[in-house]
Amino acid sequence: MAVAAGFLPLIALFGSVLALIFRFIIHPCFFSPLSKIPAGHWTAHFSPLWILYIRWSQQENATILQLHAKYGEILRLGPNELSVNSYKEGLKKIYLGGFPKNNFYKNRFTNYETTNMFSMTNGKEHSDRKRMLSHVYSKSYVLTSPTTKETTKALLYDRLLPILEESSRENKPLELLELMSGYSMDGFMTYQFGLTLGTNFTQNAEERKWYLHQFFKRRPYLFFITDTPRIVEFFARFGIRIVPKWVDEATNDLESWQLKICDKAESMLSSDEKIQDANYPVIYAQERLALRKAYPKMSVLNTPRKSTQTYPFRYEIASDMYDHNAAAHETSGDTLTYVHYELALRPALQQSLREELMTLDPPLLYPVEAGSEIVLPDFKAVDGLPLLDAILMETLRLWVAVPGRQPRVTPETGCTIAGYDIPPGVVIQCYAYALHRNPEVFPEPEVWKPERWLKSSPEHLAEMRRWFWAFGSGGRMCIGNNIAIHCEYKPFSWSEMY
Numbered sequence: 367m368a369v370a371a372g373f374l375p376l377i378a379l380f381g382s383v384l385a386l387i388f389r390f391i392i393h394p395c396f397f398s399p400l401s402k403i404p405a406g407h408w409t410a411h412f413s414p415l416w417i418l419y420i421r422w423s424q425q426e427n428a429t430i431l432q433l434h435a436k437y438g439e440i441l442r443l444g445p446n447e448l449s450v451n452s453y454k455e456g457l458k459k460i461y462l463g464g465f466p467k468n469n470f471y472k473n474r475f476t477n478y479e480t481t482n483m484f485s486m487t488n489g490k491e492h493s494d495r496k497r498m499l500s501h502v503y504s505k506s507y508v509l510t511s512p513t514t515k516e517t518t519k520a521l522l523y524d525r526l527l528p529i530l531e532e533s534s535r536e537n538k539p540l541e542l543l544e545l546m547s548g549y550s551m552d553g554f555m556t557y558q559f560g561l562t563l564g565t566n567f568t569q570n571a572e573e574r575k576w577y578l579h580q581f582f583k584r585r586p587y588l589f590f591i592t593d594t595p596r597i598v599e600f601f602a603r604f605g606i607r608i609v610p611k612w613v614d615e616a617t618n619d620l621e622s623w624q625l626k627i628c629d630k631a632e633s634m635l636s637s638d639e640k641i642q643d644a645n646y647p648v649i650y651a652q653e654r655l656a657l658r659k660a661y662p663k664m665s666v667l668n669t670p671r672k673s674t675q676t677y678p679f680r681y682e683i684a685s686d687m688y689d690h691n692a693a694a695h696e697t698s699g700d701t702l703t704y705v706h707y708e709l710a711l712r713p714a715l716q717q718s719l720r721e722e723l724m725t726l727d728p729p730l731l732y733p734v735e736a737g738s739e740i741v742l743p744d745f746k747a748v749d750g751l752p753l754l755d756a757i758l759m760e761t762l763r764l765w766v767a768v769p770g771r772q773p774r775v776t777p778e779t780g781c782t783i784a785g786y787d788i789p790p791g792v793v794i795q796c797y798a799y800a801l802h803r804n805p806e807v808f809p810e811p812e813v814w815k816p817e818r819w820l821k822s823s824p825e826h827l828a829e830m831r832r833w834f835w836a837f838g839s840g841g842r843m844c845i846g847n848n849i850a851i852h853c854e855y856k857p858f859s860w861s862e863m864y
Contacts, residue, residue, distance in 0.1 A: 400446075416444075499656070502649055504848065517561050553849075624688045758855065
């Protein structure tokens with residue numbers, strides 16, 4: 367009996383090992399509802415290490431595209447993670463169906479330790495915040511806003527076009543990606559904060575370089591912040607920093623820079639002085655007013671930084687403002703760079719675009735005669751130019767600014783995707799990079815062909831627009847898509863005309 371009793375701990379250990387093997391290997395491989403779904407890698411059935419490696423090594427988008435081409439519209443990326451490359455089974459069910467976000471967004475996009483509209487995982491909370499801002503982001507408001515009109519004149523005729531003209535006249539090369547990123551920041555922030563408080567990165571190269579360096583030098587460590595935050599926290603307890611201290615310092619510098627602008631906007635709006643149209647902080651003022659109206663007896667919503675909340679909702683607004691303009695320069699800057707790149711390769715297309723732009727009344731011309739008043743064409747007319755629209759659409763398709771995953775979580779009731787029953791709580795997502803390269807929808811998907819948006823049949827054009835996902839879809843669709851398109855139209859329209 368004593369001998370048998372001595373084996374009990376060993377038996378218990380053996381049983382525990384078997385239970386763990388069943389729980390983490392046998393069940394996910396053979397009994398999980400996801401086990402029948404093709405896996406991107408054989409280890410994906412029981413381990414997330416493969417997809418984590420793919421993300422860490424920055425191979426994710428191209429790998430996902432190749433695997434969908436091989437296995438079909440649905441893939442298993444990990445024990446509890448799926449990718450779907452389909453309009454009907456992916457975009458329509460997941461995003462138009464309102465599947466909730468997961469902590470990917472909180473980990474990566476929270477600013478000032480304060481949740482913003484983009485990082486909110488609660489659907490109602492997000493809808494309430496979006497409703498507060500949707501009016502000033504609407505297409506009709508953006509195109510008719512007095513602030514838009516005045517800032518457009520200044521951004522183009524005082525800032526950007528003189529730089530382009532000097533470069534052309536002196537045959538001097540430009541670092542276009544940096545310039546377009548700076549211009550995109552200016553285009554958005556002058557609408558967000560007005561001309562005096564918004565950035566002037568177009569002309570101020572020193573500040574532009576500082577900001578972009580601080581922003582992008584953190585990028586190699588975003589994987590750890592986003593995908594392995596618990597591991598980062600665990601090692602930090604022992605004094606081991608996976609994410610260097612300077613990453614946090616760079617983030618703090620950027621947040622402080624942004625907060626100073628918000629504080630200046632607050633001071634401007636709190637004064638009794640009349641604000642000129644060009645200097646009116648449209649987006650900041652709208653969120654400030656909406657939050658105070660919605661929560662008249664509160665000054666704080668979800669920020670832990672209550673001791674320095676010197677005016678109502680200081681960090682809630684700043685977190686949103688930081689997120690919105692960071693998205694503006696990172697996405698529109700890339701898009702404008704690729705537009706100029708593709709047009710530079712096609713002089714004949716440039717000429718066709720010039721001819722189309724000359725049909726505007728008044729036409730787009732630069733330089734203007736000394737002493738002449740700058741009169742802009744109706745923005746709605748610019749928005750309606752078919753070739754201009756086709757060039758931008760094709761650039762956003764092939765060189766989509768947000769090509770990667772946009773994860774959601776399957777609802778509590780579960781769902782059926784591509785014929786598979788998916789349990790609740792599964793991470794599921796689409797990739798714009800893969801959606802935009804479906805050869806059945808976009809023939810020759812790796813070729814930049816604006817004519818596909820001009821010459822396709824109405825049925826095919828509708829199908830392409832269904833699969834087009836540059837700004838997301840559903841209730842979580844990019845709120846700034848209209849101001850983004852407006853800002854993207856301006857520089858490459860006018861730059862073709864001087």
